[in-house]
Amino acid sequence: MPLTPRPRPRLSRLAVRRTLRRRRTAALLASAVSVCLVAAAAPAEPLGVGDRLYPYLGNPGYDVASYDLSLTYPGSNDKPLQAVTTIDAWTTADLERLNLDFGYGTVRSVEVDGRPAGFTRAGEDLVVTPEHPLAERSWTRITVRHTSDPVYGDDQQGGWVRTSDGLAMANQADAAHLVFPCNDHPSDKAMFTFRITAPNDYTAVANGLRAGADRVGRTTTWTYRTQHPMATELAQVSIGRSAVVHREGPHGLPLRDVVPASDRKALEPWLAKTPDQIAWMESKVGRYPFETYGVLMAQAATGFELETQTLSLFEKDLFTEPAYPKWYVESVMVHELSHQWFGDSVTPRSWSDVWLNEGHATWYEALYADETAHRPMEERMKAAYGASDRWREAGGPPALPKPPVPGQKISIFRPNIYDGAALVLYALRQEIGAPAFERLERIWVQEHRDATATTSDFERLAAAVSGRDLRGFFQAWLYGEKTPPMPGHPDWKPLPRTQDDGPRVRR
Numbered sequence: 315m316p317l318t319p320r321p322r323p324r325l326s327r328l329a330v331r332r333t334l335r336r337r338r339t340a341a342l343l344a345s346a347v348s349v350c351l352v353a354a355a356a357p358a359e360p361l362g363v364g365d366r367l368y369p370y371l372g373n374p375g376y377d378v379a380s381y382d383l384s385l386t387y388p389g390s391n392d393k394p395l396q397a398v399t400t401i402d403a404w405t406t407a408d409l410e411r412l413n414l415d416f417g418y419g420t421v422r423s424v425e426v427d428g429r430p431a432g433f434t435r436a437g438e439d440l441v442v443t444p445e446h447p448l449a450e451r452s453w454t455r456i457t458v459r460h461t462s463d464p465v466y467g468d469d470q471q472g473g474w475v476r477t478s479d480g481l482a483m484a485n486q487a488d489a490a491h492l493v494f495p496c497n498d499h500p501s502d503k504a505m506f507t508f509r510i511t512a513p514n515d516y517t518a519v520a521n522g523l524r525a526g527a528d529r530v531g532r533t534t535t536w537t538y539r540t541q542h543p544m545a546t547e548l549a550q551v552s553i554g555r556s557a558v559v560h561r562e563g564p565h566g567l568p569l570r571d572v573v574p575a576s577d578r579k580a581l582e583p584w585l586a587k588t589p590d591q592i593a594w595m596e597s598k599v600g601r602y603p604f605e606t607y608g609v610l611m612a613q614a615a616t617g618f619e620l621e622t623q624t625l626s627l628f629e630k631d632l633f634t635e636p637a638y639p640k641w642y643v644e645s646v647m648v649h650e651l652s653h654q655w656f657g658d659s660v661t662p663r664s665w666s667d668v669w670l671n672e673g674h675a676t677w678y679e680a681l682y683a684d685e686t687a688h689r690p691m692e693e694r695m696k697a698a699y700g701a702s703d704r705w706r707e708a709g710g711p712p713a714l715p716k717p718p719v720p721g722q723k724i725s726i727f728r729p730n731i732y733d734g735a736a737l738v739l740y741a742l743r744q745e746i747g748a749p750a751f752e753r754l755e756r757i758w759v760q761e762h763r764d765a766t767a768t769t770s771d772f773e774r775l776a777a778a779v780s781g782r783d784l785r786g787f788f789q790a791w792l793y794g795e796k797t798p799p800m801p802g803h804p805d806w807k808p809l810p811r812t813q814d815d816g817p818r819v820r821r
């Protein structure tokens with residue numbers, strides 16, 4: 315069933331092996347009854363989990379528990395990486411074949427549970443036919459040998475980002491499957507292991523903690539593991555001539571930043587800000603949710619920042635371009651940091667819930683600027699109120715965003731889900747009062763930690779925490795075509811268009 319919450323199976327290697335053995339027995343039994351169905355099978359076609367904005371993302375019939383990605387970087391951005399992706403998944407249906415999202419690169423071979431499997435492409439899906447059908451409620455291991463190609467056509471948005479000294483990743487919302495085969499939807503979070511082999515003069519860093527760096531001859535293989543489940547859109551692999559700068563955050567939290575080695579000294583004053591920013595966020599919503607954090611400053615013209623889990627991606631120029639005021643740069647750092655709670659630890663169940671990411675990140679970005687740089691939240695929200703009707707018209711109401719423009723996959727990231735959604739949170743705080751709002755925020759990230767959540771979940775929790783019936787409030791603020799009156803500010807009015815009509819870059 316698409317987008318249905320279900321407890322994720324906890325995996326140990328031993329458990330995988332045991333369940334794999336059980337699965338094989340079950341598959342043998344199942345194959346006897348499934349054989350007659352094979353002839354009736356429909357042609358391979360791209361499938362999805364029913365996301366309103368990205369219908370072909372994700373796939374039905376299984377739930378990924380872990381990804382193991384091996385990537386070999388040739389030392390040049392002009393050639394594809396050689397890759398092996400191994401997926402351990404739990405089947406939720408009998409499967410004669412299964413789809414993975416994989417839209418770019420060459421597939422050399424596919425194995426299912428150690429046996430060669432058939433495969434074909436359908437749209438941006440890789441359709442895999444195992445030797446024997448897979449039984450419902452069993453473990454399966456899919457191994458795909460493929461290339462991962464950073465050389466895209468001109469219209470490519472997301473996936474590998476080519477930097478001046480290597481590569482980074484920006485997969486949000488629907489580009490992880492340009493890099494590796496996966497179930498590319500945030501409703502299916504999984505554990506990740508990365509093994510990146512690169513020439514010795516490169517440094518590779520990925521999400522999570524380092525588990526090894528093994529030098530053999532002219533290459534080094536860097537291994538990283540996540541300690542928390544992660545959505546595919548939040549995967550990060552940085553390969554470059556980088557310095558990895560270590561320091562300690564609150565409660566001994568290990569921090570590591572990744573910067574071009576030649577800029578390390580110049581960037582240090584920015585990097586040094588992270589521990590205090592984490593402490594500030596913890597004072598608002600509670601403990602940092604992951605095993606590590608850090609800032610990845612990439613020498614690339616992406617036009618955006620991105621909250622890749624435990625290692626946020628920034629354009630280096632954000633920190634070196636003197637035109638950006640200091641308070642602004644810091645508030646963007648806090649924006650990405652707050653996503654670690656809102657978006658990464660608590661992940662949207664579908665892309666229509668993305669306002670829960672961006673609304674909250676914009677909220678803490680603005681609150682930080684208010685508290686540390688005398689940039690009043692109220693002024694920003696009043697300006698947002700003035701533009702909100704126009705944002706809703708252009709992008710849809712915050713919780714019912716319009717689909718991406720054809721050919722512009724990331725165009726769902728419009729002002730309606732940034733300041734337009736922070737405005738909803740401001741209205742909520744006005745409506746239920748600051749103490750109830752602050753309690754709601756803390757309980758929200760605690761209750762849905764390491765999981766996925768929906769807009770309805772947020773509405774229900776807000777009602778429970780405040781002891782109020784908020785159905786009318788949320789219906790109007792989240793789904794209305796027009797912005798409702800602001801509680802406590804009856805004088806706020808929609809304003810005519812101005813030159814500066816809200817954020818133009820995604821972050």
Ligand SMILES: [Zn+2]
Nearest residue numbers: 653672675821
């Ligand atoms: Zn954001």
